[in-house]
Amino acid sequence: MQSKVAMVVIVLVGVSMSYTCAQESDSTMLDNDIYVGLFEQDPTFPGSYAGFYEYLDRKIKCSRQGKKVYVHFVLDSTGYVRKGSVFINESVSKKCADQIKKAFEESPQWEPGVSFDKKEKVNVKLLLPINL
Template identity: 30%
Template sequence: MFGSKIDLFKRDWLDVVFANKNKSYGAYELRQRSDANTTKSLLIASTVFVLAFLSPKIAELVKPAPPVEKEEKQVEVIVQPPPPVNPETPPPPPPQPPPPKQDQVKFPPPIVKPDELVRDEEPVTIEDLKKADPGQKTIAGDPDADIVIATAAGDGPKQAAVVEDTKVYDFVSLESQPTFPGGMDKFYAYVQRAVKYPAMAQENNIQGKVFLSFVVEKDGSLTDIKVERKLGGGTDEEAIRVLKASPRWIPGIQNGKKVRVKYNIPISFTLSQ
């Protein structure tokens, strides 16, 4: 059977196999188209494989070539040495300053001389000084000349940057301690009015003191409020609320300036009998 040359996939054999059978059934049609479907599948698979294999090469061909950098030519410049200096050649004269904007008259400082050495020169009068400035020699001024400043230009006096003092001071070592407006008696009167005894603390008969710390800012507001020793039962939260709602304090003073000061204070919670 295996050595025979009979091709069972020929259409003649298909007709024999499907004789007296329902050829409209899908198996007959599939057997007829099996060769064409196999060839088509091979062609599609081969095409996809070739395209996948050649895709990097195709991408390189499609990708534009990078710009070619131009090579800069380096030109060597030879600088000629300066000519030799002749020591006998006199130096050039110094540049003359521009003429002043206003006329000047010779007004040398007074020097005591003997009478025989005094020259017959007329002294400068007050009228001459009204029209011109005094100088070492008489120079005609140029009204169109620019004003020349002989001194070196500078930045002028600079004001040092003001550094704000943000240090938190201890209230004990201060020149003037922060305080509540009207004194601490007024503060505790405010606390007595503002405190609302928490219901949990009342039910559990919680009494005592809550110790707090805070910072009195330069504007008198209270910040960084912390509970240093807790009492519980809602009293800690109530004490913080009362301090946050407190009016502004009078800030502390150090070296004549307002500073930030850390302050510690207890707030008592007592149930009335």
């Protein structure tokens, strides 16, 4: 990622109509163990999301493509990105996609999300925009 990241936000993924909701609360459980929605404590990266974007800048070296991509991933209850959960919803080269997936999957430990209802650390599905 050569360009500076203009947006420092994290967007929680909305619930797709194809999922069966397992419970009613401020957060919704998908696939029996992955939550989306509101949390008592949102997942956070050490040093804030600005720190995560700096980490990505160091790890992702795609050629300047001038596009924004959205990366979906699951942050598990221990604070690590779940292997195999990273999905990029825009078309990028295979080399660039591999760099993005590797950077996410090898990221340092986050502080995981805490659910309102159970007051415990949970797996959370997130969506993060990045500029290439």
